[in-house]
Amino acid sequence: MSWVRRRDSSTLSSRSSDPTAALCRIDTCNIVIAGETGAGKSSLVNLITTMQTAPTSQDTTGCTTEPTVYEHDVVVQNKSIKVQLFDTAGLGEGSHGAVPAAQAETALKSLLQNLVKNKAIHLIIYCVLGTKDAKALQRSYKLLSSKVNGGVPIVLVVTALEDRKPDMENWWRINETSISKLKMNFVDHACITTLTTNQAATDELRRRREQSYRVVCNLIKQHCTQNIGTPGVTTISSARTTKNIVLFGQAGAGKSSIVNLMAGEDIAYTSPGMERCTLHWKEYPIEFDGMFYNVFDTVGLEEPQLGIQEYLETVENAYKLIKQLESEGGIDLLLFCMRAGRVSGMLQSNYRLFHEFLCEKKVPIVLAITNLEREHRMEDWWVREHTNFNKYQINVAGHACITAADHLEGRHRALYEESRVTIRNLVETFVADGQQQAWIGGGNLIVSFMRKLKELLGASSHMKSKDLVPHLTKRCGISKEVAKQLAEMIKQDPF
Numbered sequence: 001m002s003w004v005r006r007r008d009s010s011t012l013s014s015r016s017s018d019p020t021a022a023l024c025r026i027d028t029c030n031i032v033i034a035g036e037t038g039a040g041k042s043s044l045v046n047l048i049t050t051m052q053t054a055p056t057s058q059d060t061t062g063c064t065t066e067p068t069v070y071e072h073d074v075v076v077q078n079k080s081i082k083v084q085l086f087d088t089a090g091l092g093e094g095s096h097g098a099v100p101a102a103q104a105e106t107a108l109k110s111l112l113q114n115l116v117k118n119k120a121i122h123l124i125i126y127c128v129l130g131t132k133d134a135k136a137l138q139r140s141y142k143l144l145s146s147k148v149n150g151g152v153p154i155v156l157v158v159t160a161l162e163d164r165k166p167d168m169e170n171w172w173r174i175n176e177t178s179i180s181k182l183k184m185n186f187v188d189h190a191c192i193t194t195l196t197t198n199q200a201a202t203d204e205l206r207r208r209r210e211q212s213y214r215v216v217c218n219l220i221k222q223h224c225t226q227n228i229g230t231p232g233v234t235t236i237s238s239a240r241t242t243k244n245i246v247l248f249g250q251a252g253a254g255k256s257s258i259v260n261l262m263a264g265e266d267i268a269y270t271s272p273g274m275e276r277c278t279l280h281w282k283e284y285p286i287e288f289d290g291m292f293y294n295v296f297d298t299v300g301l302e303e304p305q306l307g308i309q310e311y312l313e314t315v316e317n318a319y320k321l322i323k324q325l326e327s328e329g330g331i332d333l334l335l336f337c338m339r340a341g342r343v344s345g346m347l348q349s350n351y352r353l354f355h356e357f358l359c360e361k362k363v364p365i366v367l368a369i370t371n372l373e374r375e376h377r378m379e380d381w382w383v384r385e386h387t388n389f390n391k392y393q394i395n396v397a398g399h400a401c402i403t404a405a406d407h408l409e410g411r412h413r414a415l416y417e418e419s420r421v422t423i424r425n426l427v428e429t430f431v432a433d434g435q436q437q438a439w440i441g442g443g444n445l446i447v448s449f450m451r452k453l454k455e456l457l458g459a460s461s462h463m464k465s466k467d468l469v470p471h472l473t474k475r476c477g478i479s480k481e482v483a484k485q486l487a488e489m490i491k492q493d494p495f
Contacts, residue, residue, distance in 0.1 A: 028082040029224035030120050034108055034144060035127035037090025040159035043194035044127055045070050045085050047213055048220075052196075054087055067111055076221040076285065083220060086111065091140050105143065112147040122224045124154045130161040130171050130191070134178035141184045153187040153223050157216065162193035162208055169269045187223060190215045211267065218285055242285075242292040243431050244325050246363075248354050249337035250346060254370035255297050257404035258337055259284050261420050262427070266406075268297060281321050288424055293431075295335075296321060333431045334365040336396065340372050340381055343388040351394050364430045367396040368423060373403035373412050378419075400426040 033041045042054035049072045070085040088108050089099040099107075115121035124144055128137055137156075144154060156179075161168040168191040179186070192212030197205055247255050256268040263286045281298040298321060325331050334354055338347055355365050372378040378401040389396070402419035405412065 028084055029122045029220065030084050030086065030115060031123045031125060031220065031224070032086040032088065032111065032115065032121060033125045033127055034088050034140070035090065036092045036129075036140060039090065039127045039129050040194045041087055041090070041127045043196075044125070044157060044159065044216070045087050046196075047192070047194045047209075048072060048074065048083075048085065048216060050213070067107060074217050074220050076217050079221075081221060081224060083224070086115075091143075108143070109147055112144070116148060116151065121148070121152050123220070124148065124152055125157050125219075126154055126186070127157050127159060130158050130164060130168075134175040134182060134184075137179070137184060138182050145185075154185075155219055155223060156186040156189040157219075158189070158191045159194050161191050162195045162205055164191070167269050168192060168208060168212075188219055190219050192216060214267075214285070218283065222283060242294055243332040244330065245293055245295045245333045245335055245427065245431065246298060246321065246325070246331055246354065247295055247335045247337060248298045248350060250339075250350065253337045253339045254404040255337045257370070257406070258335070258368055258402075258423065259286070259295055259297055260406065261402070261404050261416070262286055262288065262293075262295065262423055264288065264420065289428065291428065293427070296325070331359060331363050333427065334359060334363050335427070336365055336367045338367065338369055340369050343385065343392055343394070345392070348392040348394060351392075364397050366426050366430050367394075367399040368426070369399065369401050370404045372401050373405055373408070373415050375401075378402060378415065398426055398430050 033044060035041050042056045045054040046052055046056065049070060053070055053072075054068070066089065068087045070087060072083055072085065074081045074083050088111065089104040091104050091108070092101055112121070112124075126137070126141060126144060141154075148154070158168075158171050161171055164170050171191050172189055190212070192215060193205070193208050194212065195205065195209065197209055247258065249255050259268040260266050263284065267284055267286075268282070281296050284295045284297065286293045286295055336351060336354070351365075355361060355363070369381060372381055375381055380401075382399060382401050386399075400419075400422045402422055403412065403415050404419065406416060408416065
């Protein structure tokens with residue numbers, strides 16, 4: 001196999017029948033970048049390395065004719081991660097392209113087999129054009145997944161979204177359901193632009209490219225570092241200085257707006273209405289006052305008549321997030337977000353799901369109340385309403401009365417800046433520190449969850465399914481039909 005290895009702009013060449021043996025390093029994250037011709041794989045390499053390291057094409061013809069390795073140090077939140085990016089020949093170029101389709105597939109299969117054999121692959125980035133729909137992704141996805149058989153995480157990176165409206169993440173919101181139905185399982189995704197900027201570039205393009213760089217680097221940090229924790233690694237700090245915050249609440253509560261408020265810039269998509277703008281959960285690295293945080297913007301339980309499938313998907317997504325955070329040092333803070341208004345049973349259900357069920361009451365929880373820009377003094381709302389939380393047995397360690405509505409003028413602008421200080425102070429005060437170890441989960445979270453759900457429902461081991469229904473409708477606020485289905489599932493569970 002012909003092979004080229006490069007470190008940033010310097011070039012080293014070597015040829016070997018099994019090049020992976022020389023490339024296996026215990027302190028390095030090996031990432032294979034694959035996809036069809038013209039998907040932007042080489043441009044993605046240049047985005048990550050922040051220089052024109054890899055040759056690129058101005059059209060959809062292939063520019064990578066042989067597997068090429070680029071060495072680089074990715075820096076995320078002042079931490080350096082050594083990576084080797086395996087840029088591969090484009091798939092699907094036909095029989096007369098720079099690399100015929102059959103040859104490109106054979107080379108990719110051989111690369112993956114060698115890397116898997118040597119236990120030298122940590123992540124696969126499947127790169128696709130934003131002009132493609134979900135169905136067009138299926139063939140190449142099957143090729144990749146069949147060669148690693150679930151043993152290597154695959155992330156989806158969608159390129160050429162510089163003109164996507166209202167934002168780049170819109171591609172994922174449109175295609176996510178179809179991807180799931182086609183049984184393509186990506187552990188994460190990034191919607192980006194790899195378009196280079198020059199003096200004529202608009203401010204919006206510059207912002208999107210910078211956002212793309214941060215999102216991709218964060219993908220690498222999130223899915224690589226947990227797999228290279230072997231003796232001798234010096235690139236990942238042994239002391240975890242970044243704190244993990246889980247942000248949850250109902251749709252329209254302003255969770256994504258709070259992310260932007262804390263960050264001091266627009267890094268999370270926000271919706272002008274009550275629609276969901278976070279379908280599963282999204283991680284945002286944030287820095288302020290010399291501290292680093294990973295804020296996980298999540299989906300909470302929605303309306304009382306939420307269908308069984310959506311209800312269970314919400315619980316499943318929350319569970320997957322908690323499990324992932326176990327491997328990343330634990331959870332330091334639960335940030336519960338609500339829109340100012342009536343304290344309701346659904347608010348209580350969200351509180352129980354995260355604080356009681358999933359985190360076993362072992363994580364500090366604080367409350368952020370949004371939409372208070374019309375109050376004479378935002379804290380007045382808490383003075384009037386705080387006793388209502390006691391009625392629903394919602395107990396929080398601290399609270400912040402704020403507005404997360406940006407782009408307003410006059411008094412509202414001043415309230416927004418005041419809110420930034422308030423929410424940051426709340427986080428700094430209650431996030432777990434050296435005196436309080438972050439919670440990293442119980443022995444088996446799903447067992448704990450099922451047991452605690454039965455406890456919440458007051459369900460004894462002898463209780464019949466029909467007897468569970470009133471408890472579900474009363475305690476969880478869901479419809480009778482949905483309660484019947486959920487009751488059957490709980491009774492069938494062996495725990």
